Amino acid sequence: MSSHAERLAGFGAAILDARLAAPPGLLGPDGQPSARRFAVYRNNVVVGLTEALQAAYPVVHRLVGEAFFRAVAGHYVRLEPPASPILLDYGAGFPAFLEVFPPAQALAYLPDVARLERAWVEAYHAAEPGPAPGWAGLPADGLAGLRLALHPSVRVLASDHPVLRIWQMNLPGAEPGPLPPDAGPDEVMLARPEAEVEVFRLPVGGAAFVAALQAGKTVSAAALAGFDRTPRFALQEMLSGLMASRACLGPLPAQPPHPRGDPRCSPLSPPPFALSAPRWPGFP
Amino acid sequence: MQIAPAAPAFAPRPLPARGGVGLKAEHYRTILETGPDIGFFEVHAENYMGAGGPPHRVLTAIRERYPLSLHGVGLSIGAARDLDRGHLARLAALIARYQPGMFSEHLAWSTHDAGFLNDLLPLPYTDETLARVCTHIDQVQTVIGRQMLLENPTTYLAFAESTWPEVAFIAEVVRRTGCGLLLDVNNVHLSAVNLAGDAAAYLAAFPLAHVREIHLAGHAPETDEADRPLLIDSHDRPVDAAVWQLYADTVARTGPLPTLIEWDSDVPGWPDLAAEAARAEAVMAAHAAGGADVVAR
Numbered sequence: 001m002s003s004h005a006e007r008l009a010g011f012g013a014a015i016l017d018a019r020l021a022a023p024p025g026l027l028g029p030d031g032q033p034s035a036r037r038f039a040v041y042r043n044n045v046v047v048g049l050t051e052a053l054q055a056a057y058p059v060v061h062r063l064v065g066e067a068f069f070r071a072v073a074g075h076y077v078r079l080e081p082p083a084s085p086i087l088l089d090y091g092a093g094f095p096a097f098l099e100v101f102p103p104a105q106a107l108a109y110l111p112d113v114a115r116l117e118r119a120w121v122e123a124y125h126a127a128e129p130g131p132a133p134g135w136a137g138l139p140a141d142g143l144a145g146l147r148l149a150l151h152p153s154v155r156v157l158a159s160d161h162p163v164l165r166i167w168q169m170n171l172p173g174a175e176p177g178p179l180p181p182d183a184g185p186d187e188v189m190l191a192r193p194e195a196e197v198e199v200f201r202l203p204v205g206g207a208a209f210v211a212a213l214q215a216g217k218t219v220s221a222a223a224l225a226g227f228d229r230t231p232r233f234a235l236q237e238m239l240s241g242l243m244a245s246r247a248c249l250g251p252l253p254a255q256p257p258h259p260r261g262d263p264r265c266s267p268l269s270p271p272p273f274a275l276s277a278p279r280w281p282g283f284p
Numbered sequence: 285m286q287i288a289p290a291a292p293a294f295a296p297r298p299l300p301a302r303g304g305v306g307l308k309a310e311h312y313r314t315i316l317e318t319g320p321d322i323g324f325f326e327v328h329a330e331n332y333m334g335a336g337g338p339p340h341r342v343l344t345a346i347r348e349r350y351p352l353s354l355h356g357v358g359l360s361i362g363a364a365r366d367l368d369r370g371h372l373a374r375l376a377a378l379i380a381r382y383q384p385g386m387f388s389e390h391l392a393w394s395t396h397d398a399g400f401l402n403d404l405l406p407l408p409y410t411d412e413t414l415a416r417v418c419t420h421i422d423q424v425q426t427v428i429g430r431q432m433l434l435e436n437p438t439t440y441l442a443f444a445e446s447t448w449p450e451v452a453f454i455a456e457v458v459r460r461t462g463c464g465l466l467l468d469v470n471n472v473h474l475s476a477v478n479l480a481g482d483a484a485a486y487l488a489a490f491p492l493a494h495v496r497e498i499h500l501a502g503h504a505p506e507t508d509e510a511d512r513p514l515l516i517d518s519h520d521r522p523v524d525a526a527v528w529q530l531y532a533d534t535v536a537r538t539g540p541l542p543t544l545i546e547w548d549s550d551v552p553g554w555p556d557l558a559a560e561a562a563r564a565e566a567v568m569a570a571h572a573a574g575g576a577d578v579v580a581r
Contacts (some may be wrong), residue, residue, distance in 0.1 A: 002551035004412050005364035007443075013404060025444035030475060036508040037440040037478075040516060044403040052402070081399030085358020085371065086333045125334030152335070204409035282331050 015042050016078050049077035052087045057117045059170045072101055088125060110159035116167050119155035123190040123197045126153030133250035142221040147252040148213050153192035154247050158207035164188045193246035200245055205233035285306035297351045299324045299385035301540035312342050313314035322561055326544050328428050329416045333374050347382050354384035361420045362393035362407040386497050388433035388466040408443035408451040421461040433496055435466040438517040439475040447564030451489045458494050468499040469531045474515040483530055492538050520549035535572040
């Protein structure tokens, strides 16, 4: 390794590990080492990354308070510094870290709240869609066999905890209040159809349904994923909500027939229900 | 049949020799609704490397109305390792899309095996690092197809093994690569105080003819363990009087230059920020020769 490379490697290692002494040969105005001056760089890095994390997780910050957040962030940023200089994307691993960080484990809902915040950031920065496919030429038997194009910003989350309600009431400026002990699980969809991130509470099974659509499944296959989650999956409510949310851009073009038969449609298992074409403004 | 590439969305628009400010989210609405008379806006390139959403929407609206300066913080030009090709490609795409009047980066490094270190870290000034910095700048200017500006750093510590004074190092980089310079006058002041140097001597030796943009910023006065002054490059308050004086001395020799007020933390309301930019213009009007006496370019 060149001396340039070695020098910077040692400098960087000492930045991230506060137990290491400042590297030799770093001199203040009197030609002597100064731990305090090296600490400026250490501090800049840790504080800067902590601030980036706080910007990405403001509700987690509010739930645990400044001192605790600074402590947990201090561990996380040293364990997982950014992979790239694009800090708007930093902190993907923070929810998983909260799950294994012992002092945070008393707040069972905290990692899922963090996941919701991460989904919000991803939706915020997601790509703008290309030209929308449009709904002209919808087959007469409705949606069942269609695959749907969803907006690139769509994110879904299913939690055993009432994370959407916890998140909403702990946003900056909101007032937290009590939740009943049987508040139950939340399934959430986020989408940024234009400039604002919109957040929706889905019926139970909705997250699996939307995730299946994102994976390119047909509406009927996605509906089966929802029914897998609960036999009482509110499919029509989910569909109307999806259309009203502007998260759906239109049908995807039909796939060309698979040379060995379409793996999506087995003649032995027709869909268990028929879907009529949904009615919404503008549909011919 | 040759298909011509799509024309860039924006016509080139150089930075005027006026005061500019950083584009901050808290001011978006005011700027787009009232259309203030500010010279230009500067943004950090990495903040616009997401795929879509409000950042690009706002920057597009701003660029439709104002000249733009693009300032990178993460390219790590001072590192021993190669520049990140993906990052360089993203920079090139951003520059092609927004056609900024200037693109600048730092004489510093931030990349490490452990990850990206989110600060502007110092490098020793040796023949080896000089060659490496020049290689990197050559690569950047080739990929983006235009000149870049290199910004001088704030120093808290000197490397024992350095064989080049910083000004001579920078002048040699300019000579070898043809890059321009972004002169951060606040950094000159901080480095001089922090290392018991002489800011006036630094500026007297600085290759001012190659300066294309100036940065001014506020700093936080602290002390080290021996109670010596340690000025921190905090960008969180108004520009210090000593820095305004150095700026006046500088533009008296260079003539008017695009001057950015770099205020990134504890950002004030729009009127106070705009007032700092207006003050820079007042200094230029009072001290900068119109053009006849300027250092030959």
